[in-house]
Amino acid sequence: MSGNELFSLILMAAILMGIGVFVAQPLLRAKPENILNDEYEESPMQHLLSRKDSIYTALKDLEFDFSTGKLSDGDYEALREKFSTEAADVLKEIDETESGVKSAKKSAKRKKTAPSVCGACGFKPQPGDRFCQSCGSRLA
Numbered sequence: 001m002s003g004n005e006l007f008s009l010i011l012m013a014a015i016l017m018g019i020g021v022f023v024a025q026p027l028l029r030a031k032p033e034n035i036l037n038d039e040y041e042e043s044p045m046q047h048l049l050s051r052k053d054s055i056y057t058a059l060k061d062l063e064f065d066f067s068t069g070k071l072s073d074g075d076y077e078a079l080r081e082k083f084s085t086e087a088a089d090v091l092k093e094i095d096e097t098e099s100g101v102k103s104a105k106k107s108a109k110r111k112k113t114a115p116s117v118c119g120a121c122g123f124k125p126q127p128g129d130r131f132c133q134s135c136g137s138r139l140a
Contacts, residue, residue, distance in 0.1 A: 044097060045094070045097050045098075048090055048093050048094045048097060049094070051090050052087065052090045052091065052094065055083055055086055055087045055090060056087065058083055059080070059083050059084070059087070062076065062079050062080060062083065118132040118134065118135065118137060118139060119137070119139075119140060120132065120135050120137040121134050121135040121137070123135065125139055
């Protein structure tokens with residue numbers, strides 16, 4: 001073996017080792033502790049909306065299966081009634097949840113209203129004022 005061939009082999013071995021390290025790098029990296037933890041928490045409203053979407057999809061699939069002749073009239077009517085009732089229940093729950101959220105927001109807004117008069121000087125502030133326009137004191 002000549003010096004040129006030996007240099008070529010060493011260079012190729014170094015390149016292959018570099019490629020091997022590059023490819024293996026994700027496997028050698030330390031894994032974060034929370035990689036298996038599911039940090040996504042679904043709110044009740046998101047769960048209801050997801051259920052609504054799945055029921056609507058099931059109804060569309062049911063309509064398609066019936067129109068292509070895969071379902072009998074009796075099966076179609078029974079399944080359609082079941083999904084329609086379930087959809088109505090979910091929509092009712094969504095309305096109740098939304099009205100609960102809206103009433104909570106309204107009560108929070110009511111708590112933020114300004115007092116009827118300034119405690120320091122007796123000036124009547126405008127709704128939403130944080131400081132008295134007359135004396136500059138902070139409103140409770």
